[in-house]
Amino acid sequence: MTDLAPFPAAAPPATTLSVCVTCRQRVNAAPGYVEPGRPLLAALEQRLADSGIVVRGVQCFAVCNRPCTIALQAPGKWNQIIGDLTLAGDVDAIVDAALIYARTPDGIIPWAQTPMAFRRGGVARLPPPPA
Template sequence: MGETVLYVCTTCRRDGDDPEGPRAGARLFDALRVRAEGAVDLRVEPVECLSVCKRPCTVAVAAADRWTYVYGDMDPAVSAEIILAGLAAYAATPDGIVPWRERPTEFKTGVIARIPPFPAPRPFPAGTPEAAE
């Protein structure tokens, strides 16, 4: 099926975060990294910012030839298992679209964006120098 990548915003801050301690996004990343250790075809990547500061904690899931999803409002203390279950459903689809009724509640209420798969390159029109190559 190919690799699924989970991007986790490590700069997300939630109300009540200890200013001296790790931010909520970093805590979520740590929880996901530990729970996903050894998972086949899943890569958990920290990112500096997903620009969804009003909906912390935020993650994005992407894979080749599949829709990309961005989810927010995740709880760093309890969301890791929920996210991983949602990713398993995502990975089991041919296009990344999990039927609504099969999505975890947190994915239904936390969805921020759905982005189409990256388009295939267009062939160069006949008669252009690029087409001759």
């Protein structure tokens, strides 16, 4: 018996999950800020290590009032930008959505499969650049 391939026929173009590592957040009334993207990036790198999805940290999405923000991108697909994500509550949702996104033909995650964190945190959905 052979193992099933993770994608039908030929593998689709690589999916990239980018995580803003410069988002800053105040914690209660404490002085200074924390950067929630760095631990989120580390958790996602670990969870998606064998998935074929490229996970990378990026400097800034300019959505500073929505920490932490991520983007899902792949050639020929719509780009998804999602904010207000946390290490404590959203890692599973991000992993699930990234795996679904990678398998879509166009980058549009079906609404019924869209995690609540993505529904409430949607920043933008950008079309792929013209060919």
